[in-house]
Amino acid sequence: MIIKSVTIRNFRSYKGEHTVNLDVDGTRPVILVYGKNGAGKTGFINSILWCFYGSLFFGSTRTFAVRQVNKDVKKGKSFDMAVTVVFEHEGKKWVVKRNLEYVGSGSKENTMSYKGDQGGPIVSVDGDFQEDGYVAIESVLPMNAAHFHFFDGEQMRRYTREKNTEEVRKAIELVLNLPTLINSKMDLDKTLHEIEDERSKIAAKNDRYTDLLAQREEIEQGLEEVRGKVEHHTIELNKVSEGLSIIEARLAQYDELKDKIDDLRVLRTELSSLSEHLKSAKNDFGTAIDRIPHVVLHEHVKKAVHSFKKKRREIEEGLRIAYSEKAKYDAMVEMLEQGKACSCCGAQPGDEQREYLASEIERLGAAVKNQTEGKRVSSELLMLEERGSEALNDATSASTEITVLQAQIAELNNKIRAARQESEETEKDLRGVNEELYAADRKNREDLGIIKRKESDALDDLVLQRNELENSKDEIEFELDKHSVDDKEIREISKEKTRAADSLEAVSKLIDAYVHEMKAQVEEGSSEILRLLTHKRETFDRVCVDGTFAIDIVDKQGEMISRSDLSAGEQQVLALSFMGGLARASGSRSPFLMDTPFGRLDKEHKQNILRMLPELSTQVVLFVTNDDLDQYEESILNRRISKIYEVIYDEKKRSSHIVLRT
Amino acid sequence: MSSILGSRDRFAVSRKAKKTYDLIVTKHKNLKSHGQLFAYAASWGIAAGARSKLKSKVDLAIMSGLKTKEYDYESLLGVVISCLHPDASPDERLQILQEYAEYGISKIREHFDRYRRLSFQQLVDEMTAKKGTRE
Numbered sequence: 016m017i018i019k020s021v022t023i024r025n026f027r028s029y030k031g032e033h034t035v036n037l038d039v040d041g042t043r044p045v046i047l048v049y050g051k052n053g054a055g056k057t058g059f060i061n062s063i064l065w066c067f068y069g070s071l072f073f074g075s076t077r078t079f080a081v082r083q084v085n086k087d088v089k090k091g092k093s094f095d096m097a098v099t100v101v102f103e104h105e106g107k108k109w110v111v112k113r114n115l116e117y118v119g120s121g122s123k124e125n126t127m128s129y130k131g132d133q134g135g136p137i138v139s140v141d142g143d144f145q146e147d148g149y150v151a152i153e154s155v156l157p158m159n160a161a162h163f164h165f166f167d168g169e170q171m172r173r174y175t176r177e178k179n180t181e182e183v184r185k186a187i188e189l190v191l192n193l194p195t196l197i198n199s200k201m202d203l204d205k206t207l208h209e210i211e212d213e214r215s216k217i218a219a220k221n222d223r224y225t226d227l228l229a230q231r232e233e234i235e236q237g238l239e240e241v242r243g244k245v246e247h248h249t250i251e252l253n254k255v256s257e258g259l260s261i262i263e264a265r266l267a268q269y270d271e272l273k274d275k276i277d278d279l280r281v282l283r284t285e286l287s288s289l290s291e292h293l294k295s296a297k298n299d300f301g302t303a304i305d306r307i308p309h310v311v312l313h314e315h316v317k318k319a320v321h322s323f324k325k326k327r328r329e330i331e332e333g334l335r336i337a338y339s340e341k342a343k344y345d346a347m348v349e350m351l352e353q354g355k356a357c358s359c360c361g362a363q364p365g366d367e368q369r370e371y372l373a374s375e376i377e378r379l380g381a382a383v384k385n386q387t388e389g390k391r392v393s394s395e396l397l398m399l400e401e402r403g404s405e406a407l408n409d410a411t412s413a414s415t416e417i418t419v420l421q422a423q424i425a426e427l428n429n430k431i432r433a434a435r436q437e438s439e440e441t442e443k444d445l446r447g448v449n450e451e452l453y454a455a456d457r458k459n460r461e462d463l464g465i466i467k468r469k470e471s472d473a474l475d476d477l478v479l480q481r482n483e484l485e486n487s488k489d490e491i492e493f494e495l496d497k498h499s500v501d502d503k504e505i506r507e508i509s510k511e512k513t514r515a516a517d518s519l520e521a522v523s524k525l526i527d528a529y530v531h532e533m534k535a536q537v538e539e540g541s542s543e544i545l546r547l548l549t550h551k552r553e554t555f556d557r558v559c560v561d562g563t564f565a566i567d568i569v570d571k572q573g574e575m576i577s578r579s580d581l582s583a584g585e586q587q588v589l590a591l592s593f594m595g596g597l598a599r600a601s602g603s604r605s606p607f608l609m610d611t612p613f614g615r616l617d618k619e620h621k622q623n624i625l626r627m628l629p630e631l632s633t634q635v636v637l638f639v640t641n642d643d644l645d646q647y648e649e650s651i652l653n654r655r656i657s658k659i660y661e662v663i664y665d666e667k668k669r670s671s672h673i674v675l676r677t
Numbered sequence: 678m679s680s681i682l683g684s685r686d687r688f689a690v691s692r693k694a695k696k697t698y699d700l701i702v703t704k705h706k707n708l709k710s711h712g713q714l715f716a717y718a719a720s721w722g723i724a725a726g727a728r729s730k731l732k733s734k735v736d737l738a739i740m741s742g743l744k745t746k747e748y749d750y751e752s753l754l755g756v757v758i759s760c761l762h763p764d765a766s767p768d769e770r771l772q773i774l775q776e777y778a779e780y781g782i783s784k785i786r787e788h789f790d791r792y793r794r795l796s797f798q799q800l801v802d803e804m805t806a807k808k809g810t811r812e
Contacts, residue, residue, distance in 0.1 A: 304708075305713065307720065308716040308720035308750055308754070309748075309753060310801060310805070311723075311805055312723060312753060312754075312757050315723060315757040315760065315761070316753060316757060319756045319757055319760030320756070322760050323756075323760065399755075399759050402681070402749075402752035402756055403756035403760075405749070406749065406752045406753040406756055409748075409749070409753070421798055421801065424798060
């Protein structure tokens with residue numbers, strides 16, 4: 016990077032527009048700029064810093080830009096401030112501009128509104144405007160590194176202060192173009208972290224999975240145990256229940272038997288009643304025994320009566336016929352015995368008629384003769400019939416009565432038999448009741464009842480526990496499904512992590528090696544420059560940059576010389592040595608703009624520095640007071656100076672300006 | 678005396694049978710008379726259709742014993758015998774009746790020996806169920 020020109024407009028003491036040509040050639044890299052105190056040297060450097068970064072000197076905060084506006088200009092209602100830096104970098108022309116315009120009105124700074132500045136520098140490279148000016152500038156000369164190149168001499172010593180080691184480290188990294196590697200490292204680190212996060216998530220998921228598996232196993236163990244207990248208690252409960260059932264059955268039998276006592280009483284009463292009835296029935300039978308023959312001969316009597324009736328009717332029919340025949344008989348007798356004529360025809364009966372009459376008389380005579388017998392028999396039959404009918408009535412009623420009685424007695428006997436049997440059985444059963452056993456059973460029932468309740472309660476608790484465990488297991492199974500991790504996924508992510516870690520390690524090693532190398536180079540370069548700059552060449556051996564990037568001097572004995580033991584000037588020399596060493600190690604050819612770096616230095620140191628300055632970079636702009644360099648000292652630089660300028664503050668114009676001396 | 682069973686005023690049994698009559702009538706207070714037992718015996722014989730000749734005939738009791746205000750065995754037995762033996766005269770009817778009774782009392786004796794008493798219910802069953810044979 017070589018600054019070609021700087022155009023300042025209304026910046027600090029520079030009112031109006033001022034352009035300074037800072038171009039150098041290869042053999043004359045130095046531009047000397049003289050100026051009295053307050054002429055505007057620092058302002059010039061600050062203008063470049065402001066243009067590039069919007070901030071000022073190393074260590075200052077980003078001040079509100081408006082404060083940099085020339086005071087006279089700021090008094091106006093409208094004004095602008097701008098700085099344009101033109102430089103060449105890697106063969107390309109860069110134009111960097113930053114401006115600030117005041118628009119609006121207001122008497123106080125904080126009510127003013129501006130445009131520009133906040134957006135960053137406007138950068139064009141070979142005419143191509145860069146989208147992001149900050150990024151563009153950072154790619155050429157990072158802000159942190161800029162302070163190694165654009166600095167106040169008084170500020171140099173800060174590199175040696177412990178509290179600034181972190182800043183120094185960062186600056187070194189930037190100067191040595193470590194950002195790319197560092198960014199790669201950071202990217203890798205970020206990637207690694209992301210992978211680690213991913214892996215952690217997966218691991219967490221896996222851990223969670225493993226936890227869940229462990230929990231499930233625990234639950235399964237617990238479940239098995241509880242199930243075993245449930246089974247055991249179930250068996251015990253069944254045993255108790257069985258025992259209880261047996262006792263209950265026995266007690267039920269006892270109670271049933273005891274109830275039977277009442278039944279027995281009733282039965283005995285019934286038996287007694289039945290016996291009475293039986294006695295009564297037997298008595299009745301007894302009274303009926305008179306009529307046993309009637310019962311036995313019932314059918315015979317019935318048959319006899321019927322027979323008598325029939326016979327009598329026959330006889331009476333015969334008698335009726337006989338009676339009707341009597342008249343005829345008497346008539347025939349009269350005819351035959353008295354020789355009378357027939358009443359019908361009046362004829363006298365002949366022999367034939369006499370024979371007929373005689374036979375008829377004989378027949379009818381038998382009938383008439385039998386009539387008396389018939390009446391007698393009929394009468395007898397009637398008597399038999401009547402007596403038979405009475406006997407039949409008796410027999411019928413007796414038969415009925417005895418049949419009823421027999422049935423009654425049979426029934427009563429059956430009932431009595433059944434009642435007696437039942438009574439005997441009941442009494443037998445009752446004799447089997449052992450009161451002691453009964454009492455023992457009752458006690459056992461009570462005890463078993465208590466045991467059963469306890470077992471039942473225990474079982475209920477265990478079943479509840481089992482159900483809860485089963486529910487927990489189900490929940491865990493559900494969670495397991497959610498958290499199941501594919502082994503392949505784990506392997507892949509692990510591989511990825513390993514690769515990233517390896518890459519990171521490689522890059523870290525590379526960076527470490529590079530830093531180490533660079534540090535060594537810085538040390539070597541710094542040491543070389545120190546030897547050029549210091550007059551204690553016999554004492555100071557080399558510069559040492561430790562791990563914390565603290566810069567120290569090591570003496571010839573290898574002892575570290577404490578910085579507090581160095582004078583301010585020596586510290587300044589040390590710092591400059593370091594900056595030179597850094598510049599060499601980086602290979603960066605960014606310009607150095609130094610503002611009065613010789614403040615505390617003695618002549619020897621100053622001269623040594625002057626000799627070394629041209630080697631520092633391809634462009635060194637040295638701002639010195641008019642008294643900083645004498646002729647000799649200027650002559651040291653003569654052959655290496657491209658231009659000499661002077662910054663002059665014109666009190667009349669109330670503005671600084673830079674004029675070319677040579 | 679009824680004309681149904683002839684003119685005798687007593688009815689006879691065998692000597693052997695009389696002992697039975699005496700024994701049983703003595704044994705059973707509810708048996709009112711020998712006549713009642715005779716009627717049982719005759720009923721059994723008639724029901725069985727079996728008769729036995731009287732050996733060593735002895736008079737057992739008077740005929741009026743067969744007819745009291747509680748019962749009239751005379752009409753009963755007389756009617757049945759008259760029907761069974763229509764040609765028999767009243768005296769013959771008595772003879773026949775005695776033979777029926779002779780058979781019957783032997784059966785009653787068997788019954789008695791078996792049960793050691795007269796079981797009247799059993800007696801009725803036996804008398805109405807069994808049919809004997811003429812001796």
